[in-house]
Amino acid sequence: xxxxxxxxxxxxxxxxxxxxxxxxxxxxxxxxxxxxxxxxxxxxxxxxxxxxxxxxxxxxxxxxxxxxxxxxxxxxxxxxxxxxxxxxxxxxxxxxxxxxxxxxxxxxxxxxxxxxxxxxxxxxxxxxxxxxxxxxxxxxxxxxxxxxxxxxxxxxxxxxxxxxxxxxxxxxxxxxxxxxxxxxxxxxxxxxxxxxxxxxxxxxxxxxxxxxxxxxxxxxxxxxxxxxxxxxxxxxxxxxxxxxxxxxxxxxxxxxxxxxxxxxxxxxxxxxxxxxxxxxxxxxxxxxxxxxxxxxxxxxxxxxxxxxxxxxxxxxxxxxxxxxxxxxxxxxxxxxxxxxxxxxxxxxxxxxxxxxxxxxxxxxxxxxxxxxxxxxxxxxxxxxxxxxxxxxxxxxxxxxxxxxxxxxxxxxxxxxxxxxxxxxxxxxxxxxxxxxxxxxxxxxxxxxxxxxxxxxxxx
Ligand SMILES: Cc1cc2nc3c(=O)[nH]c(=O)nc-3n(C[C@H](O)[C@H](O)[C@H](O)COP(=O)(O)OP(=O)(O)OC[C@H]3O[C@@H](n4cnc5c(N)ncnc54)[C@H](O)[C@@H]3O)c2cc1C
Numbered sequence: 001x002x003x004x005x006x007x008x009x010x011x012x013x014x015x016x017x018x019x020x021x022x023x024x025x026x027x028x029x030x031x032x033x034x035x036x037x038x039x040x041x042x043x044x045x046x047x048x049x050x051x052x053x054x055x056x057x058x059x060x061x062x063x064x065x066x067x068x069x070x071x072x073x074x075x076x077x078x079x080x081x082x083x084x085x086x087x088x089x090x091x092x093x094x095x096x097x098x099x100x101x102x103x104x105x106x107x108x109x110x111x112x113x114x115x116x117x118x119x120x121x122x123x124x125x126x127x128x129x130x131x132x133x134x135x136x137x138x139x140x141x142x143x144x145x146x147x148x149x150x151x152x153x154x155x156x157x158x159x160x161x162x163x164x165x166x167x168x169x170x171x172x173x174x175x176x177x178x179x180x181x182x183x184x185x186x187x188x189x190x191x192x193x194x195x196x197x198x199x200x201x202x203x204x205x206x207x208x209x210x211x212x213x214x215x216x217x218x219x220x221x222x223x224x225x226x227x228x229x230x231x232x233x234x235x236x237x238x239x240x241x242x243x244x245x246x247x248x249x250x251x252x253x254x255x256x257x258x259x260x261x262x263x264x265x266x267x268x269x270x271x272x273x274x275x276x277x278x279x280x281x282x283x284x285x286x287x288x289x290x291x292x293x294x295x296x297x298x299x300x301x302x303x304x305x306x307x308x309x310x311x312x313x314x315x316x317x318x319x320x321x322x323x324x325x326x327x328x329x330x331x332x333x334x335x336x337x338x339x340x341x342x343x344x345x346x347x348x349x350x351x352x353x354x355x356x357x358x359x360x361x362x363x364x365x366x367x368x369x370x371x372x373x374x375x376x377x378x379x380x381x382x383x384x385x386x387x388x389x390x391x392x393x394x395x396x397x398x399x400x401x402x403x404x405x406x407x408x409x410x411x412x413x414x415x416x417x418x419x420x421x422x423x424x425x426x427x428x429x430x431x432x433x434x435x436x437x438x439x440x441x442x443x444x445x446x447x448x449x450x451x452x453x454x455x456x457x458x459x
Pocket of ligand 1: 224232233234235236237239240270273274276277278280338339340341343344347365369371372373374376377378379380381384
């Protein structure tokens with residue numbers, strides 16, 4: 001008989017709960033351990049997964065395959081079109097390889113949970129499902145009335161309390177289960193794309209985490225909002241596909257806690273970002289309407305957004321005439337990543353200045369982002385569009401010009417991505433004079449703001 005681990009977005013061998021238990025099971029029963037990943041290009045297309053993220057997964061799988069082979073675990077890359085094809089594929093596979101038990105880490109979105117339910121019904125072996133993707137699993141945190149949290153701050157307080165009680169530690173990579181295997185090159189499921197310097201395997205992701213916690217977290221409080229600075233960890237792509245676990249992030253951060261107070265402050269703010277990640281996953285789990293294209297605040301579904309393809313295209317291509325918006329959108333298009341401050345500014349601009357449905361922007365982001373993650377992306381978009389969990393009132397509308405002046409005061413970031421403006425001074429760059437090669441602003445921000453407020457007031 002054989003034990004089987006099914007990898008999904010947990011492409012690592014360290015601190016992988018399902019792998020840990022699968023290895024234990026195989027060892028005690030003296031069974032072989034096999035591993036699979038199932039590529040689903042049709043499903044990914046439906047979910048608008050970006051080519052960069054697909055290729056990152058492809059590279060990460062190649063590395064995972066080698067690591068597993070060195071531990072005596074056979075890895076296979078299977079292919080189905082959509083989630084609907086997976087139960088049958090796995091049923092055939094488990095029968096062919098005489099699988100006694102399947103080990104898998106849970107996912108918390110509607111389509112994924114439905115897929116897993118059907119798999120459990122269809123397979124003729126025991127299925128073991130583990131919480132692994134978050135430090136605190138959905139369902140473990142409810143408010144005093146037994147309801148899920150709808151606002152970040154009380155959620156974060158409860159999260160910190162439970163996390164301190166549990167003190168979960170990362171698991172080690174399982175010891176070798178047999179002779180080292182010779183890994184073959186995996187078949188590919190996507191076209192190669194230029195990835196830049198993103199970690200593409202768990203060792204480089206762990207190295208980046210260590211470097212960030214050791215050398216840069218102390219500056220996080222000061223630099224995290226400045227897109228021209230390398231002030232954030234840039235670990236989001238690794239977290240999205242599970243090259244790293246959030247437990248590993250927390251443990252590494254805690255290892256730095258003895259340091260001076262500025263480090264502790266930066267570390268604490270960084271932890272609060274990891275808690276945002278958990279918060280949005282809990283929201284998507286408890287309020288599945290957000291996964292089905294609905295607003296978190298149902299009343300805001302009545303807003304009549306504008307349908308303007310030309311303005312939407314100008315926004316996608318970074319041609320709005322608002323330099324900080326254009327720089328952010330071009331960063332996304334060119335690199336597959338955008339700084340968090342710019343995600344907020346550009347998302348607010350689409351919804352509150354162009355009055356275009358935030359769902360179009362949400363999908364466009366997914367189609368470009370190397371770190372695309374449904375819950376974080378949806379949460380960020382609904383936050384910016386005032387349809388989500390944000391506690392601030394809807395009339396908080398970002399002014400793209402003042403945001404640019406505040407967070408890119410010298411215009412360094414704008415010059416990097418909008419070379420047409422490279423010769424302007426820091427004073428000019430946020431409201432450029434009329435230029436031949438750069439568009440005039442496509443909206444009047446003051447009027448657009450008033451219109452956005454009127455849209456919400458009318459509800
Ligand atoms: C409109 C919008 C869309 C977004 N889409 C995504 C997305 O698809 N995938 C994604 O991972 N993040 C998304 N974010 C959150 C955030 O912008 C990115 O996580 C962050 O920019 C990644 O860079 P970093 O790894 O250097 O972050 P750091 O500042 O170093 O933060 C550490 C980690 O915390 C998590 N995190 C940080 N901020 C947030 C947040 N606001 N919400 C949820 N998790 C957070 C990420 O996993 C990140 O890697 C979005 C934010 C907005 C406003």
